[in-house]
Amino acid sequence: MENKKIIIKRILKILLLAAAVLLSVYGLQEYVVKPWDSSDQRITGFYMEPENSLDVVLMGASDVHYDFSSCRAYGEFGYTSYPFSCHQSTIGVWQTQVDEIMRTQSPAVIVIEINGALYMDEPVHSDENLRFFTNNMPNGASKDSLIEAYSDIYEPGERMSYYIPFLKYHGNLRDLGEAYSRAMERISLRLRGRTRLKGETTILGTARPGHVLDMTYEYGPLPLDPSHEEVLVSFLDHCRERDIPLLFIRSPHIIEEGDKKNIGRFHMTDRVAEIVAKYGYELIHFDRLHGEIGLDETRDFLDSDHLNLYGKEKFTDALSAYLLDRFPIEGRTHSQDVTAAWDESLAYYRQYREDMESDYANGREENFGLYTSESRALIDKLSAELEKKPAP
Secondary structure, three states: OHHHHHHHHHHHHHHHHHHHHHHHHHHHHHHHHOOOOHHHHHHHHHOOOOOOOOOEEEEEOHHHHHHOOHHHHHHHHOOOEEEEEOOOOOHHHHHHHHHHHHHHOOOOEEEEEHHHHOOOOOOOOOHHHHHHHHOOOOOOHHHHHHHHHHHHHHOOOOHHHHHOOHHHHHHHHHOHHHHHHHHHHHHHHHHHOOOOOOOOOOOOOOOOOOOEOOOOOOOOOOOOOHHHHHHHHHHHHHHHHOOOOEEEEEOOOOOEOOOHHHHHHHHHHHHHHHHHHOOOOOEEEHHHOHHHHOOOOOOOEOOOOOEOHHHHHHHHHHHHHHHHHHOOOOOOOOOHHHHHHHHHHHHHHHHHHHHHHHHHHOOOHHHHHHHHOOOHHHHHHHHHHHHHOOOO
16 A cells, blocks of 8 residues: 555656646747747737727738838727738738638738738748747647648658747757847736737838839739749638638839839739739739828838838828728727727827837937837836826
């Protein structure tokens, strides 16, 4: 009998030790070793939004979060939205994104910026882009299907590392300073419970373009890369079968003489428009609408591919007016808690904008990097400024 008790105690000790090891690995994986940049934060933040609280969701590459402001749209037009986007997002993840949006939200429309369909001579997905999502989305069927479709193409034999990122990123423990910073940023966001700035990314630099081409007249379409067109058609079949409300856009760019990349993408946008029209969807080619939006290529762009603060506000207003005119957004209501959270985010955004303009006007270059992601330092700075202001 005594021997049996000893054996049971040993088994319990082994089980407790195994549990402690697993918990330690999980904690290191989730908060210390996994990469953390603005895209990781933005995707994590999407899943922190209350269910069915977003009227509009936007998806795509950096063109989305540089060119559209959810807080601006809420303050000026009264609807909730979120940029479910990451750097260099490719067409290969569109179906997963749409499925995740419809699983967690019930938007009046999903807006898709089409850059990910226009990457010529590049794969429909990349390992970096794949991991932005698999590292930050919850386990489930969508994650499984994404890993199943692409993991063995980009990293053969490494499928398990998509489920256990510690296997991929354990080397990040070598730099303890960076590891500590990642952990504090992730924990800080979890403690906040939601993103304060709703995926905001802005820089107040200004492009210095050369000879900007007039792209208002018709050029005619160029073909897509065959692999991208195949994925696009499959994606459209998927969405039409499920009656998912979509609007496709090509956000504004500076197209200069000799810029083969953006000239080519301009033409390919017309091909995407032809394809999506066959499925009953619309594409707005904003590269043809700079004048209508009021964009000034010498003031409103950060570079040829992205808008700065002033251009972002103009584009957000133009797109918002169109969305409200064409989709059943007005009249949607939300709980008091959701409205209060968005009112708070709007206050943070206005302070964010004020601080950014002040820092740039006064040459405080040490702060410029703050405005590209929702860091602890940025939130602390904005909170301190808001606390100084009298209550409305």
